[in-house]
Amino acid sequence: MELYTDEYFxxxxxxxxxxxxxISEVPVGAVVVCxxxxxxxxxNQTEKLTDATAHAEMLAVTAAxxxxxxxxxxxxTLYVTLEPCVMCAGAxxxxxxxxxxxxxxxxxxxxxxxxxxxLHPRTTTVKGIKADECxxxxxxxxxxxxx
Amino acid sequence: MELYTDEYFxxxxxxxxxxxxxISEVPVGAVVVCxxxxxxxxxNQTEKLTDATAHAEMLAVTAAxxxxxxxxxxxxTLYVTLEPCVMCAGAxxxxxxxxxxxxxxxxxxxxxxxxxxxLHPRTTTVKGIKADECxxxxxxxxxxxxx
Numbered sequence: 560m561e562l563y564t565d566e567y568f569x570x571x572x573x574x575x576x577x578x579x580x581x582i583s584e585v586p587v588g589a590v591v592v593c594x595x596x597x598x599x600x601x602x603n604q605t606e607k608l609t610d611a612t613a614h615a616e617m618l619a620v621t622a623a624x625x626x627x628x629x630x631x632x633x634x635x636t637l638y639v640t641l642e643p644c645v646m647c648a649g650a651x652x653x654x655x656x657x658x659x660x661x662x663x664x665x666x667x668x669x670x671x672x673x674x675x676x677x678l679h680p681r682t683t684t685v686k687g688i689k690a691d692e693c694x695x696x697x698x699x700x701x702x703x704x705x706x
Numbered sequence: 707m708e709l710y711t712d713e714y715f716x717x718x719x720x721x722x723x724x725x726x727x728x729i730s731e732v733p734v735g736a737v738v739v740c741x742x743x744x745x746x747x748x749x750n751q752t753e754k755l756t757d758a759t760a761h762a763e764m765l766a767v768t769a770a771x772x773x774x775x776x777x778x779x780x781x782x783t784l785y786v787t788l789e790p791c792v793m794c795a796g797a798x799x800x801x802x803x804x805x806x807x808x809x810x811x812x813x814x815x816x817x818x819x820x821x822x823x824x825l826h827p828r829t830t831t832v833k834g835i836k837a838d839e840c841x842x843x844x845x846x847x848x849x850x851x852x853x
Contacts, residue, residue: 610768611777611800621757630758645824646800649793653758673822677792 563595565638565660569688572638572662575602575615576696582607583704586696589615589639591623591632598635599623615639616647620654631655633681640693642669642686648677660685662693710742712785712807716835719785719809722749722762723843729754730851733843736762736786738770738779745782746770762786763794767801778802780828787840789816789833795824807832809840 568590575588579602591599601618605611616639623632636658643651643661648670651659659682670677678684715737722735726749738746748765752758763786770779783805790798790808795817798806806829817824825831 605777609775609777610771612764612768612797617759621759624757628756630752630756644796644800646793646796649791649796650759653791653793673820673824675820675822677820 565685565688568592568597568636568638569640569660569662569693571597571600572640573689573692573696575600576640576693579603579615580696580700586700587615587639587641589619589637591619591635591637593623593627593632593635598626612646614644614647616643617650620650620656624654633657636660638688640689641665641697642671644668645670645673645677651682652677652679655679656682658683658685660688662686662688663690663697712832712835715739715744715783715785716787716807716809716840718744718747719787720836720839720843722747723787723840726750726762727843727847733847734762734786734788736766736784738766738782738784740770740774740779740782745773759793761791761794763790764797767797767803771801780804783807785835787836788812788844789818791815792817792820792824798829799824799826802826803829805830805832807835809833809835810837810844 571590572588576586580586584603587603590597599619599622603615604613632654638660640662642665718737719735723733727733731750734750737744746766746769750762751760779801785807787809789812
């Protein structure tokens with residue numbers, strides 16, 4: 560029984576990434592969890608919405624805040640299949656996220672490439688959960704569009 | 707005649723900031739200009755939308771992309787009364803903004819506090835336009851809520 564583990568919720572984020580892949584978006588998915596319940600789920604929709612800021616994390620965070628009726632997600636965990644970019648890390652700081660869990664590292668655009676800490680000081684971070692599966696989806700996507 | 711100067715468009719951004727102040731939001735305003743036309747205007751709405759990511763810049767950029775039907779704002783200038791934060795700078799990088807003009811510096815949260823360059827390499831930046839007026843609005847707001 561592995562309910563409520565990081566792996567469990569990352570699998571849900573991966574389901575969102577699958578949805579992105581199915582509509583030819585860069586396959587990144589995210590879920591927001593509060594008290595072991597998923598309160599928001601989203602996938603990258605930059606093409607569909609013609610909005611370069613419509614990353615999975617931004618959409619998930621806004622949906623979660625809307626659900627809770629609170630600007631702050633200080634009792635929430637965000638699971639996302641790819642390391643957040645600087646924009647998303649900045650958003651996670653503003654919402655005072657409790658915990659960030661990401662799958663694959665983003666060696667091109669990941670927020671950890673910036674030496675200044677960008678997350679809220681109280682946010683804890685776990686990385687590498689189901690990293691191979693998360694990365695494989697991304698690689699599949701880019702292999703497909705480069706054909 | 708001072709049409710189409712940075713000061714002219716910053717005055718329009720200040721009008722947006724005034725609207726924010728009127729509804730007790732942190733008074734930051736922004737306009738997006740393309741070929742000397744304002745194609746989007748927005749003010750901070752974090753309280754109204756219960757969304758810590760609803761900064762003037764994010765709303766203006768999304769509206770401008772929607773108007774143009776393009777993910778990229780590579781022929782656009784964003785005028786904003788306060789120096790963008792890290793999240794907003796990241797968003798401006800994704801949209802490949804041509805030019806950023808801001809008024810007051812944000813010594814607490816401004817993106818320039820991060821030593822890594824966060825904007826797109828092709829984005830040019832002008833700062834300090836109507837800085838005193840921009841800062842005065844912010845100071846007025848915080849003096850009011852601290853009473």
